[in-house]
Amino acid sequence: MEALDQAAPKIRLDGISKEYIVPRTGQRTLAIADVSLDIVQGEFLCIVGPSGCGKSTILNMIAGLAEPSAGTVAMDGAPIRAPGSERGVVFQDYALFPWKTVRENIEFGPRFRSDARLGAAERDKLVRHYIDLVSLTGAEHKYPHELSGGMRQRCAFARALANEPEVLLMDEPFAALDAQTRLILQEELLRIWGEDLPRAERKTVIFITHGIDEAVFLADRVAVMSNHPGRIKTVMDIDLPRPRRESLRATSEFQTLADEIWQLIRREAYEATIDRR
Numbered sequence: 158m159e160a161l162d163q164a165a166p167k168i169r170l171d172g173i174s175k176e177y178i179v180p181r182t183g184q185r186t187l188a189i190a191d192v193s194l195d196i197v198q199g200e201f202l203c204i205v206g207p208s209g210c211g212k213s214t215i216l217n218m219i220a221g222l223a224e225p226s227a228g229t230v231a232m233d234g235a236p237i238r239a240p241g242s243e244r245g246v247v248f249q250d251y252a253l254f255p256w257k258t259v260r261e262n263i264e265f266g267p268r269f270r271s272d273a274r275l276g277a278a279e280r281d282k283l284v285r286h287y288i289d290l291v292s293l294t295g296a297e298h299k300y301p302h303e304l305s306g307g308m309r310q311r312c313a314f315a316r317a318l319a320n321e322p323e324v325l326l327m328d329e330p331f332a333a334l335d336a337q338t339r340l341i342l343q344e345e346l347l348r349i350w351g352e353d354l355p356r357a358e359r360k361t362v363i364f365i366t367h368g369i370d371e372a373v374f375l376a377d378r379v380a381v382m383s384n385h386p387g388r389i390k391t392v393m394d395i396d397l398p399r400p401r402r403e404s405l406r407a408t409s410e411f412q413t414l415a416d417e418i419w420q421l422i423r424r425e426a427y428e429a430t431i432d433r434r
């Protein structure tokens with residue numbers, strides 16, 4: 158594996174905290190406190206932690222959908238202040254336009270891209286490429302309600318990828334899927350990400366999940382968070398060979414890493430299920 162620590166950070170979280178204040182009641186929640194983390198070009202980073210520890214809050218700040226109360230979030234050294242097409246987001250609930258077909262959903266970004274307007278033929282080629290990449294060929298004229306959950310999520314991937322982002326932010330994208338579809342899409346995601354490519358040519362992925370096995374299967378590193386307020390407890394290297402295939406899950410190396418992570422969050426995960434704060 159190529160060393161992660163030799164590269165300059167693509168995304169830098171520098172001492173970030175986030176306090177939410179509910180306008181009506183004035184109630185304050187310190188969601189995350191003093192989180193610092195560098196994510197390098199081409200890295201696949203997973204964030205795991207107990208429910209409510211601030212995973213989505215961190216992702217939303219990288220997406221530019223929320224601002225930190227303290228600290229900075231930067232991409233390539235420049236502070237992130239707003240959403241941008243260089244950062245694509247994929248959510249659990251697909252966030253597709255229900256009134257548009259698969260093709261129209263995927264075409265939406267390239268059609269309205271403000272930087273470099275594509276000609277119709279070029280746009281067509283691009284959209285076709287991403288439809289093929291996510292294996293939705295033949296389903297391009299269907300509407301989201303006609304698709305299975307797995308196909309909707311493939312469509313959501315393609316829609317995010319068609320904007321050609323440098324960074325892909327994924328907030329529990331497989332959480333709503335059945336167990337088999339989830340396993341299939343994990344492998345598909347690694348293929349789409351470009352597991353075989355050199356690190357410089359891959360997208361940088363930040364992926365939130367509750368699934369420890371999912372994190373170990375996908376990630377180069379796993380950031381493990383703790384709760385109240387959310388902090389990064391530890392960042393574990395996942396030195397498992399790539400490309401990763403189904404058989405990896407049964408190996409003792411895989412199981413040992415998954416168990417180590419579970420031991421780190423087990424107590425807080427339990428407490429989160431009975432938390433009445």
Ligand SMILES: Nc1ncnc2c1ncn2[C@@H]1O[C@H](COP(=O)(O)OP(=O)(O)OP(=O)(O)O)[C@@H](O)[C@H]1O
Nearest residue numbers: 177178179186188207208209210211212213214215
């Ligand atoms: N808009 C908001 N206003 C007030 N509090 C919020 C808001 N968004 C999140 N919070 C609180 O901030 C904390 C972190 O929430 P966040 O959704 O980031 O955690 P999470 O780890 O993604 O949770 P989960 O695993 O359950 O999806 C929680 O206590 C949550 O209730």
